[in-house]
Ligand SMILES: CCCCCCCCCCC/C=C/C(=O)SCCNC(=O)CCNC(=O)[C@H](O)C(C)(C)COP(=O)(O)OP(=O)(O)OC[C@H]1O[C@@H](n2cnc3c(N)ncnc32)[C@H](O)[C@@H]1OP(=O)(O)O
């Protein structure tokens with residue numbers, strides 16, 4: 001199962017080796033993090049990042065190994081933006097010459113980059129950005145300027161204190177004419193003494209949610225006061241500005257300007273299963289240790305994992321972790337394919353890839369953020385302790401619902417793709433993830449054939465149910481949209497239904513990828529049979545949760561929906577004996593989990609007790625402030641004290 005989770009034996013070995021490297025090196029200790037102040041926390045992260053870079057070089061780690069190393073160090077920092085956004089932006093949007101100049105500098109970290117798109121006033125609406133890049137023909141330069149307060153760049157990770165360079169998105173202006181938003185490579189700091197370059201105001205935007213997690217990152221604010229950069233620092237693969245000031249667009253579609261976001265959204269989907277599996281591992285192990293009620297004749301109480309209600313909250317999350325792992329793997333292969341095509345100037349699959357990355361990013365991050373919080377509740381009161389590992393994990397993870405495309409905004413992008421697909425149905429056969437929309441007649445006419453709970457243990461029955469639900473919701477939206485004279489008005493008016501239809505489409509992708517995985521790629525019958533159970537749990541849990549959709553579209557009868565729920569209950573009993581094996585298969589080491597509740601050895605209570613004594617408040621019996629502020633109250637003799 002460890003190999004199935006990792007993707008291959010080689011992938012398992014690489015991640016396992018890196019997990020152990022990090023866990024066994026005292027530099028990467030992280031239990032004390034929540035006790036540190038912001039400055040110490042930040043410096044500590046800088047120290048770890050520098051040490052990690054040294055390890056990467058000294059041990060000659062491959063790109064894959066370096067990624068795992070950074071992952072297991074488990075502290076957001078400037079290198080995330082450098083490797084995940086700055087480098088890909090140059091790779092995807094730079095010309096050959098630009099790549100030749102900038103990539104070697106970035107890849108050896110002689111420069112450190114960030115991705116400065118969002119502003120104080122605009123994040124989702126990229127076309128609404130206000131920073132200007134005005135071409136000056138006389139000097140062959142662009143003048144970067146922040147004309148308003150709301151145009152201040154706001155949020156870019158690593159920008160406040162570390163990055164030496166940034167890809168800055170700004171409105172291109174030539175001779176007073178606006179030519180859309182483009183990316184520019186801008187140097188922010190001196191490579192000699194790290195001070196901000198003249199004309200730039202740079203700082204940190206302040207503390208964020210949670211304490212020891214995202215505050216290791218220096219998210220920044222940046223303002224330009226007429227800062228000049230050479231013309232050849234505009235990323236010019238999509239459009240070019242000549243030294244005469246002529247604006248030209250190559251045959252590369254404009255959408256490629258958004259290409260870095262496609263790349264990172266793919267990574268975020270791949271990472272969702274890591275965060276969810278971490279929370280599920282903690283909650284499952286603890287649910288086996290924790291006992292409440294049910295003692296008979298003085299025997300032990302019931303392990304809370306044996307309560308059906310606990311199973312009904314925990315096992316769908318366990319199944320979701322596996323579902324997200326497989327859909328992340330699938331999306332990665334889709335992305336690798338589109339990347340190769342884009343390099344060869346084949347843009348045909350970009351719209352579908354954009355819809356998949358946007359939609360799956362929204363689906364997986366929302367479910368993971370909610371899932372981590374559910375795992376905290378599944379651990380009862382102890383889940384609220386920092387030492388459970390869950391509050392910090394939640395604080396770290398939850399911004400994934402907002403960054404890289406706010407989730408609702410992303411689902412609306414999927415909706416645009418689906419509406420377009422449906423409106424082209426007469427003359428363009430949909431392919432890939434939208435192929436099912438080419439079979440609308442049977443999907444709209446045939447109803448579910450399930451008659452017993454057992455009938456739900458059939459991948460075809462499940463697939464057809466999810467296809468029919470998505471097709472009926474999408475087609476329904478299409479029909480209602482057609483009633484509007486102005487399509488944009490219609491889209492806005494129906495946006496709630498459109499987001500729901502997009503979710504149904506994305507859930508269909510996730511379920512069908514899981515089924516596909518079982519049909520083709522699982523080595524070993526035992527592993528395959530166990531994963532089949534999880535696949536049914538995932539699908540039937542979604543069906544139960546969204547039964548309103550399945551019933552309202554008329555595909556299911558209430559009886560069939562209740563049979564699905566009956567089957568789900570039976571499936572929970574099949575998951576139970578393997579629950580610990582399923583979470584052990586994630587191969588999460590104690591160092592990575594950073595959780596007393598999720599310890600591999602199950603030795604929870606003594607370690608919780610021990611951890612409590614490490615709190616600085618327990619350094620002495622009488623702490624600072626008691627004599628000054630508590631003792632006087634105890635000793636006071638005021639009239640109203642009698643009340
Ligand atoms: C948990 C650990 C994870 C670790 C991962 C790595 C570490 C990363 C750390 C996080 C750091 C965070 C960084 C950031 O957040 S960077 C900023 C990200 N910002 C956004 O995502 C902004 C979201 N907004 C947008 O993407 C666009 O503005 C939006 C698509 C919403 C609207 O754009 P526009 O107004 O131009 O819109 P249209 O809808 O008219 O679209 C025009 C056409 O372009 C197509 N399109 C849009 N986006 C893309 C894309 N990315 N790729 C390809 N095509 C795209 C769209 O479908 C339209 O096409 P048609 O004309 O054919 O319909």
Ligand SMILES: Cc1cc2nc3c(=O)[nH]c(=O)nc-3n(C[C@H](O)[C@H](O)[C@H](O)COP(=O)(O)OP(=O)(O)OC[C@H]3O[C@@H](n4cnc5c(N)ncnc54)[C@H](O)[C@@H]3O)c2cc1C
Pocket residue numbers: 081115116117118121122123124125154155156157214219399402403404405406407408409412
């Ligand atoms: C931790 C973190 C790190 C970040 N790192 C970076 C970075 O490195 N570089 C960078 O450039 N940016 C970064 N960002 C910014 C991030 O990309 C934006 O915050 C994100 O894209 C959301 O945009 P917004 O803040 O403008 O949200 P808004 O768009 O203002 O969203 C507010 C609300 O409005 C709704 N809404 C907006 N538009 C629509 C619409 N058309 N229809 C319906 N509802 C709508 C949303 O659903 C949401 O509920 C980071 C953000 C965070 C939290």
